[in-house]
Amino acid sequence: MSDAETRGMVIVNTGDGKGKSSSAFGVMLRAVARGWTVIVIQFIKSDKWQTGEKKMAEQLGVTWITGGDGFTWESDDMEATERAAQDAWEQAGAAIRSGEYDLVILDEATYPVTFGWVPVGDVVEVIEQRPGNVNVIITGRDATPELIEIADTVTEMRKVKHAFDAGRVARKGLDY
DSSP states (O other), X not given: OOHHHHSOOEEEEESSSSOHHHHHHHHHHHHHHTTOOEEEEESSOOTTSOOHHHHHHHHTTOEEEEOOOSOGGGOSOHHHHHHHHHHXXXXXXXXXXXXXXXXXXXXXXXXXXXXXXXXXXXXHHHHHTSOTTOEEEEEOSSOOHHHHHXXXXXXXXXXXXXXXXXXXXXXXXXXX
8 A cells, every 4th residue: 555545644624514523523432432542622611511522532542632621601601611722732743743642633623713813824734744544634614724634634614504503402312
């Protein structure tokens, strides 16, 4: 097999529809089942949300880092929120460069890039220079052209209808 056939892939799940992170976590399960070493780094969500994905991942031996301090629109201190995202990126960059993980999921990583908190050039450089075994999945709305350019696969989820728009709140088991 050639390097192109065996080199790790970069996948971007973007768009305004539901399912970006859920898709990445489906790949996480598939990877664990194949004996891969997996890490998830979340850039927005905080530990306030006890998600089913995190609970299952920890049971499966997935390293899980919740690097955010919550949804940005709920932040009382945007400087602290920005620093949290930058710290999460430092951990993500180290995980990618280490080659220790077969799959690195950067959940909601598009937001700190889009907000200018993490330079897109830094993200692109780390991903492009990653060890050959490392696969990366990036999720979040509004993926930048630079992230789309370096990806092998890009999927845009489009909202057709969402229960939240009708006033229904997120539900355990379905949404988190």
